[in-house]
Amino acid sequence: SLFLTPDQSALKTRARALAEHVARPSAAQTDRTEEYPLDVVASLSEAGFMGMSVPEDLAGQGATCFDVALVVEEFARCCGVSGRIVVEGNMGAVGAIIAYGTPEQRETAARYVLSGDKPAICITEPGAGSAATEMTTTAERKGDSWVLNGSKHWITGGGVSRLHLIFARVMEGGVFKGIGGFMAYLGETGLIIGAREPTMGLRGIPETAVHFDNLVLPLDRLITPPEGIKRGFSGLMNAYNAQRVGAATVALGIAQGAFEAACAHVKKREQFGRPIAEFQGLQWMLADMSIQIDAARMMIWRAAKSADHEPSGFPDPMLAAQAKVFASEMAVKVTNDALQLHGASGYSRNTPVERMVRDARMFTIGGGTAQMLRNLVAGKVLDMKTPQTRGGYARAGD
């Protein structure tokens, strides 16, 4: 490849082989049963694809964001759910803890992902979606403990994830100190898994409510980024730029899978006495799909590579946002066009394209909506921060 080193090409080939072998055959069943694919997760762990981003001193491989993206695309091409598991086993919560945690916190997070856990990141609340900092979950200091109370929803992995990174308003002596991230584990008293959302796509991973009812945590569960607690949320959210590149890559992989299915179908299906691939209208659709997919891949690769040059070690926020907006919207269009090229058979649940359409749909929403990411991009383009709250202008400059 023009861009890949021999090692990266080998990694991509190895990921493709395993994805074809374990993820593709079970993708339809995972979608139908809506069960978390533990057998795929076991294969991912065995192959070293869970926790590959963990540094070598913590028993990982120190894989770069770019390496992880190569693997994610290959799995998402066969099975969107599997692609997402690779993202969360290497980016997001684990990335934040490894970047900002104490030696003990980092060692714990590494151990969880290396043993196949896909950590859950708990930010969104019923009253705080795009306005994430309006969250109301609190963590009150009581003696030698933090006591968490509140509710999250749409938490990916709810009930199957063991390690949780929970965001809450840190209160000490009744004073708000900032938004902090806390480590908690499935099964701890007061960590309650709520109702599962019946989702459109990506049905093999549960999204659930998660409630905290006097969840008591030792003091050392709080992650403190270098910025301190007051600015801690934006510090911890740096790690989210990797997750964003990961999400964009899952969308890319799903689109690539749908595109390949469409190419195969138009060559095989005959109407009017000839393969439908001979119709120029369809050829141009496929040409446009390939151009859009490649453009998304280049943006994702650039964003992923930027992590190697950022002081934070995470992708540049602007590049990550641009890539996610483009790739997520591309995937919605490309998967739908792939379904169109299949005719009625594409609409049948007996072929995988309708699943790919549903699986691709969420990436313009989860992990920062396409609108909120455009706000971020616009802010960088204009070098201007536009408050989103009505009273924001009055407070701007605080």
Ligand code: FAD
């Ligand atoms: P809202 O914020 O209510 O937005 C509704 C609409 O208004 C959107 O189109 C939005 O773009 C638009 N909008 C809102 N404010 C503005 C503005 N200022 N300017 C322009 N447009 C605006 N959260 C977690 O914490 N952990 C998870 O693991 C997780 N997993 C998820 C998995 C899935 C499949 C999905 C769908 C969501 C997940 N989320 C998770 C939640 C996700 O992060 C939120 O859905 C997202 O941040 C948007 O919040 P909301 O759904 O409340 O939409």
